[in-house]
Amino acid sequence: MITQSIKVACSNCNLRELCMPLGLNEDELNRLDDLVTTRRKVVRGDSLYRNGEKFSALYAIRTGFFKTSVAAEDGRDQVTGFQMAGEVIGLDGIVSDHHTCDAVALEDAEVCVMNFDRLEDLSREINALQRHVHKIMSREIVRENGVMLLLGSMRADERLAAFLLNLVQRLHTRGFSQSELVLRMTREEIGSYLGLKLETVSRTFSKFVEEGIVEVKQRHVRILNPDALKLIVNTQNCQPI
Amino acid sequence: MITQSIKVACSNCNLRELCMPLGLNEDELNRLDDLVTTRRKVVRGDSLYRNGEKFSALYAIRTGFFKTSVAAEDGRDQVTGFQMAGEVIGLDGIVSDHHTCDAVALEDAEVCVMNFDRLEDLSREINALQRHVHKIMSREIVRENGVMLLLGSMRADERLAAFLLNLVQRLHTRGFSQSELVLRMTREEIGSYLGLKLETVSRTFSKFVEEGIVEVKQRHVRILNPDALKLIVNTQNCQPI
DNA sequence: CGACACCTTGAAGAGGTTCAAGAAATGTGG
DNA sequence: CCACATTTCTTGAACCTCTTCAAGGTGTCG
Numbered sequence: 367m368i369t370q371s372i373k374v375a376c377s378n379c380n381l382r383e384l385c386m387p388l389g390l391n392e393d394e395l396n397r398l399d400d401l402v403t404t405r406r407k408v409v410r411g412d413s414l415y416r417n418g419e420k421f422s423a424l425y426a427i428r429t430g431f432f433k434t435s436v437a438a439e440d441g442r443d444q445v446t447g448f449q450m451a452g453e454v455i456g457l458d459g460i461v462s463d464h465h466t467c468d469a470v471a472l473e474d475a476e477v478c479v480m481n482f483d484r485l486e487d488l489s490r491e492i493n494a495l496q497r498h499v500h501k502i503m504s505r506e507i508v509r510e511n512g513v514m515l516l517l518g519s520m521r522a523d524e525r526l527a528a529f530l531l532n533l534v535q536r537l538h539t540r541g542f543s544q545s546e547l548v549l550r551m552t553r554e555e556i557g558s559y560l561g562l563k564l565e566t567v568s569r570t571f572s573k574f575v576e577e578g579i580v581e582v583k584q585r586h587v588r589i590l591n592p593d594a595l596k597l598i599v600n601t602q603n604c605q606p607i
Numbered sequence: 608m609i610t611q612s613i614k615v616a617c618s619n620c621n622l623r624e625l626c627m628p629l630g631l632n633e634d635e636l637n638r639l640d641d642l643v644t645t646r647r648k649v650v651r652g653d654s655l656y657r658n659g660e661k662f663s664a665l666y667a668i669r670t671g672f673f674k675t676s677v678a679a680e681d682g683r684d685q686v687t688g689f690q691m692a693g694e695v696i697g698l699d700g701i702v703s704d705h706h707t708c709d710a711v712a713l714e715d716a717e718v719c720v721m722n723f724d725r726l727e728d729l730s731r732e733i734n735a736l737q738r739h740v741h742k743i744m745s746r747e748i749v750r751e752n753g754v755m756l757l758l759g760s761m762r763a764d765e766r767l768a769a770f771l772l773n774l775v776q777r778l779h780t781r782g783f784s785q786s787e788l789v790l791r792m793t794r795e796e797i798g799s800y801l802g803l804k805l806e807t808v809s810r811t812f813s814k815f816v817e818e819g820i821v822e823v824k825q826r827h828v829r830i831l832n833p834d835a836l837k838l839i840v841n842t843q844n845c846q847p848i
Numbered sequence: 849c850g851a852c853a854c855c856t857t858g859a860a861g862a863g864g865t866t867c868a869a870g871a872a873a874t875g876t877g878g
Numbered sequence: 879c880c881a882c883a884t885t886t887c888t889t890g891a892a893c894c895t896c897t898t899c900a901a902g903g904t905g906t907c908g
Contacts, residue, residue, distance in 0.1 A: 436752045436753070436755070436756050438756055438760070438841070439841045440841050440842055442760050443756075443760075444755055444756040444759045444760050446752050446755050446756075457744075457745055457748050458745065458748055458749050458752065459745070460741050460745035461742045461746040461748075466749050466752065467752060486734075486737060486738065486741070489731075490730075490731045490732075490734070490737060491731075493727075493731070496731060497727065499741075500727070500740075501701055501702045503698075503701075503741070503744040503748065504698055504699065504700070504701035504702035504744070506748050507698050507699055507702075507744065507747050507748060507751065508702055508707050510748065510751035510752070510754075510755065511677045511685075511687050511699065511708060511751070512677070513755055514677070514687050514751065514754055514755065514758060515679055515684075515685040515687075517755060517758035517759050518685045518758050518799065518800075518801075518802035519679070519683050519685050519802065558759065558760075559759075560759075561758060561759035600679070600680045600681050601681055
């Protein structure tokens with residue numbers, strides 16, 4: 367665990383439109399800078415926190431890409447999300463004061479450490495920050511509702527289509543291409559997230575390629591026909607009447 | 608929508624060990640009473656809120672039983688949870704100021720309405736309340752992580768076993784039996800929650816009955832062998848080495 | 849008592865998994 | 879920088895779990 371004390375400032379971070387500073391005025395932003403004083407680097411493959419570890423902070427991702435996963439007692443585990451720059455992780459730890467999932471960097475990453483006690487102090491003083499913290503948590507709840515819908519009622523091709531559209535949309539928000547993306551995770555990790563085996567993920571990719579919907583070269587994916595993907599997500603199970 | 612202004616008080620509610628008052632001292636409790644001024648009755652089959660409705664309040668369940676569900680654009684929907692007395696619902700509405708799921712009463716119910724703006728005001732003044740609100744949201748995130756694990760990696764019998772154990776445990780916390788329960792939802796609703804068809808739920812119940820693990824008479828379930836259920840949840844996929 | 853919603857059970861079928869083998873990419877050490 | 883080990887990905891074939899379709903049974907409520 368490498369914790370560095372670099373000079374950090376939300377106020378001139380290029381993620382401020384996406385991350386914690388959202389909706390704060392200049393004065394409030396400066397006070398946020400006092401909270402976010404340390405950054406932490408996490409090299410690819412290492413964990414930011416692990417199931418069972420004491421909870422003390424939330425983490426805003428500055429660079430890099432994470433997966434979070436929960437483990438059952440018998441060993442199997444489930445990827446619960448993939449997180450990228452500007453997103454906040456660690457919320458699972460609040461309720462029991464201990465983390466209940468693992469957060470692993472899928473590429474070298476850097477996060478801003480936000481001590482949670484101090485975040486609570488500050489959000490009692492800054493209404494906009496309080497509201498923002500609530501929204502971040504609510505957003506995560508709504509996201510998970512969507513994943514439950516996906517896992518509970520969609521077929522393999524619908525799941526993968528929804529996954530690709532979601533990823534590329536979030537990347538686009540961050541200034542990347544609308545049609546091209548590099549997957550940071552393996553087929554197995556995608557499968558775990560989508561409730562499928564890695565072979566099924568691979569086969570479904572191949573099917574999309576055959577149909578001319580995407581181009582796939584290993585982890586490089588180009589979306590040729592986004593509308594086809596949207597159609598797969600929305601109309602697969604539409605019963606006619 | 609029936610909104611009543613009955614004299615309400617958290618301070619002498621018999622759910623105070625489970626619900627919002629948890630961890631507040633007497634003085635703080637009295638201030639909470641000022642927030643929770645209205646109750647609302649919801650008859651069986653009616654909704655407390657619906658997808659798309661403006662968000663204004665969280666609801667603490669006093670009596671009754673709810674299901675929440677999200678809908679896909681093509682009409683199918685997914686039950687995302689079953690909620691009972693002492694639990695708080697409505698968190699999904701915070702992020703976008705509008706609800707993104709439906710909350711429907713599965714039996715006649717009564718909820719305490721907590722205006723969210725006022726809850727935010729109050730939780731800026733009462734540290735313990737702020738912390739409690741954060742824990743409620745975090746608990747919901749952790750719960751959904753567990754459901755993702757269930758939906759993503761468990762087989763039908765594991766899902767139903769986990770579901771029964773979870774339900775009976777929560778009921779037991781509320782003073783009900785550890786071994787007997789009355790299901791408030793249909794097989795179809797259970798199936799939707801567990802990502803299964805109603806026939807599969809029915810068959811799995813029958814299988815448990817054959818194995819002597821439970822007794823089932825319609826919606827009345829008696830758990831004869833809870834350890835067998837726990838074993839089903841935990842060891843099904845244990846690969847021997 | 850009849851209509852309706854809900855539940856159970858059977859048989860056939862589909863979608864996804866498992867097992868297996870080989871190919872492609874990536875990383876490591878000499 | 880190349881050879882080799884390792885990880886990752888793809889594809890095929892057999893299998894299995896759950897779904898679908900169908901019919902009949904049970905319970906409930908006006």
